[in-house]
Amino acid sequence: MSSEKVRASHILVKHQGSRRLSSWKDPDGSVIKNTTRDAAVEQLKALREDIVSGKAKFEETAARYSDCTSAKRGGQLGAFTRGQMQKPFEDVAFSLKVGEISDVVDTDSGVHLIYRSG
Numbered sequence: 297m298s299s300e301k302v303r304a305s306h307i308l309v310k311h312q313g314s315r316r317l318s319s320w321k322d323p324d325g326s327v328i329k330n331t332t333r334d335a336a337v338e339q340l341k342a343l344r345e346d347i348v349s350g351k352a353k354f355e356e357t358a359a360r361y362s363d364c365t366s367a368k369r370g371g372q373l374g375a376f377t378r379g380q381m382q383k384p385f386e387d388v389a390f391s392l393k394v395g396e397i398s399d400v401v402d403t404d405s406g407v408h409l410i411y412r413s414g
Contacts, residue, residue, distance in 0.1 A: 300378070303414030304389045305371035307343060307357060308364040310406035311336040319363035328363070336407045340400050344409050347397060354397065354411045363406060375414070385410065 310319055310328045317325040343361060346352040358371025366373055378386055382403040392398060392412035401408045 300390070301375045302389050302392075302412055303375045304373050304392075305354060305358060305411045305413055306364065306366065306373060306385075307340065307354075307362040307371055307409045308366075308406050309336040309339055309361070309408075310363040314406040315404045320365050320367065321363065333402075333407065337400050340407055340409050344397060344399070347409075371411070372413075 309331070310317070310322075311331045311333045312329060313333055314328065317328045319325075319328065322328050339361070343352070343357050347354050347357055355370030355372075359367050361367075362371055364371070376386075376389075378390065380386070381389065382405065384401055385403050385408060388398045388401045389410050389412060392410065394412050394414055396412055398408070398410040401410060
């Protein structure tokens with residue numbers, strides 16, 4: 297197993313199919329339970345467009361919209377090696393070049409945008 301590490305940040309949008317139907321900003325899950333996967337994907341695509349076009353910064357967007365508690369750190373997850381994250385997330389994070397933002401990534405947690413910072 298490689299000891300290669302990546303540093304990444306992400307924006308998570310949970311939906312009806314997510315394994316946990318609550319988050320720091322939706323503790324009772326009332327919004328998440330009514331969010332379809334398609335709606336979550338559309339939201340992420342719009343957020344990605346704003347970030348890529350320069351209208352918004354990744355960190356500020358994560359802080360405002362991410363359902364992950366990492367939102368409080370601008371989406372920052374820190375450094376991790378293979379085997380620490382869900383496989384689809386890990387595969388994309390390791391495939392990105394530093395400074396790149398992924399397309400929408402599906403995991404059991406919901407849908408993500410991943411930004412590789414190192």
